[in-house]
Amino acid sequence: MRAMILETPRQPLKLAELPIPKPNSEQVLIRVHACGVCRTDLHIVDGELTHPKLPLVLGHQIVGTVEAMGEGVDNFNVGQRVGIPWLGYTCGDRCCYCLSGRENLCDYAEFTGYNLNGGYAEYTVADYRFCFPLDPSYADLQAAPLLCAGLIGYRAYRMTGDAQKLGFYGFGSAAHILIQLARYQKRQVFAFTRSGDVEGQQFARQLGATWAGGSDVSPPEPLDAAIIFASVGKLVPDALRAVTKGGIVVCAGIHMSDIPSFPYDILWQERVLRSVANLTRKDGEEFLTLAPKVPIRTEVNAFPLTQANEALDALRSGKIAGSAVLVVD
Numbered sequence: 610m611r612a613m614i615l616e617t618p619r620q621p622l623k624l625a626e627l628p629i630p631k632p633n634s635e636q637v638l639i640r641v642h643a644c645g646v647c648r649t650d651l652h653i654v655d656g657e658l659t660h661p662k663l664p665l666v667l668g669h670q671i672v673g674t675v676e677a678m679g680e681g682v683d684n685f686n687v688g689q690r691v692g693i694p695w696l697g698y699t700c701g702d703r704c705c706y707c708l709s710g711r712e713n714l715c716d717y718a719e720f721t722g723y724n725l726n727g728g729y730a731e732y733t734v735a736d737y738r739f740c741f742p743l744d745p746s747y748a749d750l751q752a753a754p755l756l757c758a759g760l761i762g763y764r765a766y767r768m769t770g771d772a773q774k775l776g777f778y779g780f781g782s783a784a785h786i787l788i789q790l791a792r793y794q795k796r797q798v799f800a801f802t803r804s805g806d807v808e809g810q811q812f813a814r815q816l817g818a819t820w821a822g823g824s825d826v827s828p829p830e831p832l833d834a835a836i837i838f839a840s841v842g843k844l845v846p847d848a849l850r851a852v853t854k855g856g857i858v859v860c861a862g863i864h865m866s867d868i869p870s871f872p873y874d875i876l877w878q879e880r881v882l883r884s885v886a887n888l889t890r891k892d893g894e895e896f897l898t899l900a901p902k903v904p905i906r907t908e909v910n911a912f913p914l915t916q917a918n919e920a921l922d923a924l925r926s927g928k929i930a931g932s933a934v935l936v937v938d
């Protein structure tokens with residue numbers, strides 16, 4: 610099978626011919642149709658996440674069909690379409706996090722496209738217990754971004770409680786999905802883009818943002834909560850300044866540049882600053898049930914598998930409106 614592999618961080622992915630993987634008793638073999646490109650993939654390629662399996666097939670927003678499965682698989686059929694997310698394995702009962710319903714923090718977790726080979730390839734294997742069935746209303750390409758931008762974005766969104774005025778810092782794949790849920794729930798979104806990104810601001814307004822502007826300016830009114838999707842630490846004090854007393858700031862990314870020091874004043878008055886890590890299967894089930902009800906539509910920029918490097922570069926330079934997705938077959 611063809612795969613785009615990472616051999617060494619900070620080097621482009623290489624097109625390689627690999628054997629089709631064989632599923633173990635708990636795995637399904639998936640023929641990949643589409644795989645979303647995530648900012649996390651960039652952090653892995655750039656060496657900012659330091660423990661990838663190497664060589665590695667990236668990609669953790671995988672849509673494909675089941676081709677074969679191990680004898681332990683009891684809830685999928687050959688030919689069924691499934692989605693494979695970032696969370697690829699948890700221990701289930703060996704760590705205190707799994708035992709307390711927080712499997713996103715599992716001590717023994719393994720992640721698709723990081724510790725496990727992912728979907729920048731024609732085939733992949735995945736533990737069936739971590740695969741999701743997908744709503745038939747979504748085409749393959751449009752479903753892919755739901756599997757990380759959607760799921761983990763949803764987890765971050767839930768952490769803002771019942772905030773009515775929400776700031777989104779970084780208006781990429783996750784924000785363009787979550788704004789639709791926010792509008793459906795009658796909440797207001799204030800979108801912050803890179804300074805001068807007029808197209809990005811226009812895109813946010815089209816999707817129903819109450820206000821859109823550069824992250825270097827203050828919102829027109831105080832916010833109840835903010836989610837920082839961009840991997841820029843400087844945005845943390847900006848967001849703390851933008852939220853009102855008791856406001857919540859959620860850092861949704863897996864990696865962020867250093868946060869500059871800031872005066873205690875902007876955290877004082879019970880403002881909360883927190884991160885969000887990974888997903889639980891419950892997050893996935895909730896979000897994938899909710900998405901077709903809204904219904905959430907994803908804006909997709911498609912690239913052929915062999916142009917994975919070009920897709921990553923486009924994401925890095927902020928040229929993607931919505932989500933980048935690799936078309937595999």
Ligand SMILES: [Zn+2]
Pocket residue numbers: 699700701702703704705706707708712714715716717718
């Ligand atoms: Zn665990």
Ligand SMILES: [Zn+2]
Pocket residue numbers: 647648649650669695757758
């Ligand atoms: Zn991701």
